[in-house]
Amino acid sequence: MLRKIPIVLALLAASLAQTGKKSKTVPPGPETIVLRGGKLLTVTHGVIENGVLVMQNGKITAVGPAGSTSIPRDAKIIDATGMTVYPGLIDSETHLGLTEISADRMTDDQVETSDEIMPHMHVYDAFHGETALIPVTRINGVTNAIVAPADQDTLPGQDSFIQLAGASSEEMLMVRDVALPFNFTGSQRRNEGQFQNYKFPSTRMGMAAQLRQSFLDAQDYEQKLAAYEKKKSSEDKDKDKGPATPPKRDLKLDALLPYLHREKPVVLAAEEPNDLLTALDLANEFHLKVILNHLSHSSGLLDKVAATGFPVIVGPIYEQPKEWERYDVVFRLPAEMAKRGIKIAFATYDDSHNSRNLPYAAGYAVAFGLPYDEALKAVTINPAQMWGVDDRLGSLDVGKLGNVVVANGDPLDVKTDVKHLFINGEEIPLVSKQTELRDRYWK
Numbered sequence: 001m002l003r004k005i006p007i008v009l010a011l012l013a014a015s016l017a018q019t020g021k022k023s024k025t026v027p028p029g030p031e032t033i034v035l036r037g038g039k040l041l042t043v044t045h046g047v048i049e050n051g052v053l054v055m056q057n058g059k060i061t062a063v064g065p066a067g068s069t070s071i072p073r074d075a076k077i078i079d080a081t082g083m084t085v086y087p088g089l090i091d092s093e094t095h096l097g098l099t100e101i102s103a104d105r106m107t108d109d110q111v112e113t114s115d116e117i118m119p120h121m122h123v124y125d126a127f128h129g130e131t132a133l134i135p136v137t138r139i140n141g142v143t144n145a146i147v148a149p150a151d152q153d154t155l156p157g158q159d160s161f162i163q164l165a166g167a168s169s170e171e172m173l174m175v176r177d178v179a180l181p182f183n184f185t186g187s188q189r190r191n192e193g194q195f196q197n198y199k200f201p202s203t204r205m206g207m208a209a210q211l212r213q214s215f216l217d218a219q220d221y222e223q224k225l226a227a228y229e230k231k232k233s234s235e236d237k238d239k240d241k242g243p244a245t246p247p248k249r250d251l252k253l254d255a256l257l258p259y260l261h262r263e264k265p266v267v268l269a270a271e272e273p274n275d276l277l278t279a280l281d282l283a284n285e286f287h288l289k290v291i292l293n294h295l296s297h298s299s300g301l302l303d304k305v306a307a308t309g310f311p312v313i314v315g316p317i318y319e320q321p322k323e324w325e326r327y328d329v330v331f332r333l334p335a336e337m338a339k340r341g342i343k344i345a346f347a348t349y350d351d352s353h354n355s356r357n358l359p360y361a362a363g364y365a366v367a368f369g370l371p372y373d374e375a376l377k378a379v380t381i382n383p384a385q386m387w388g389v390d391d392r393l394g395s396l397d398v399g400k401l402g403n404v405v406v407a408n409g410d411p412l413d414v415k416t417d418v419k420h421l422f423i424n425g426e427e428i429p430l431v432s433k434q435t436e437l438r439d440r441y442w443k
Helices: 004-025 133-138 204-233 251-260 273-285 299-308 329-339 352-367 372-377 381-386 433-441
Strands: 033-041 047-056 059-065 076-079 084-087 089-094 142-147 159-163 173-183 266-270 290-294 312-314 344-346 404-407 418-423
Touching: 033 404, 089 344, 089 352, 089 381, 133 142, 133 352, 133 433, 142 173, 142 352, 173 251, 204 251, 204 273, 266 273, 273 290, 273 299, 290 299, 299 329, 312 329, 329 344, 329 352, 329 372, 344 352, 344 381, 352 372
Parallel strands: 033 076, 033 084, 089 142, 173 266, 266 290, 290 312, 312 344
Antiparallel strands: 033 047, 047 059, 084 404, 142 159, 159 173, 404 418
């Protein structure tokens, strides 16, 4: 009996080893999903009334009419008959993941106000992907967003571009440093309270001077770095009069260099004409790559804006007009820009609890003259192009990520409900803290 025990143990070990091999060599494959019979709003190549869309390995692999688009044999088919299928929407400025409850300082990381010039602040260092506001936002078809610092500083830190789903904050960050906000609305002045408590800059003159000095310092810093590198690589070090040591590392100035080289855009925010003109002069002085922002009360300068060729982020569209403006001037601003050929994108800005309302801002602009197709582009392909991700997002095209929405009506209509939401080809449950509370107490 004792002699048989080693044989039994050997057979058991071999069986376990074989089982382990099988579990490693036969992983479950990614699910192929087909949306069949829906109205496809492709954005870039028209509308397909009775279409088929195929997603596999996280990407769109086929888009076309139902009668001529092949469906993989092993696919999971979702009947989208009577539904509208469109690309995930993109919000071009939010504070998602930087704030939860504004009254609770422990959950508020929107801006660092110890200095006006903070380009070395990175949104990704504070982004909290587990925020309850993200499920609330994506339940209305928003799949991607720009997360920006609040606008109390002229240069408050660098924006990040995110997906609204992922196993961690790291997975959700598609582009960590995508742009630099350049705020010149006047609210950045340090002039609150008594006069004797004012800090620099307390005027628009001070704001402009501080910005100009910051960019000049960055240029000087780069020249010193280049001189040191030249001396270090020189064959005849005695003849080269360059510095013997590199300049002290300066994170602020380092952060400005990609923007001075036009590698990334600055998002120049101004609302009124004088602010816009001053900020544009600064941007031109340093040859910055610009995306304009807000412009809510600068309708008189739209021809000048069109001549720059710069795209514009629109909003907040619900803002009240100034006393010298028509009642509808802010509402009509997107339509007036589109007439002049200005590329626009919509943003919900500082109301992160209502980022879900992004499609309604576009729909509101349609009511005041913006062509429907332009409104849809302004929440899909236009922002994708502005942020340099149009090879992956913004339309229903083969090869792009499977960020797709299925809804029971027009995406810009407040009566429409999203029925299916896909991010990276994976269906995301339409559940949030709000729906959980609704279901608990809906009795």
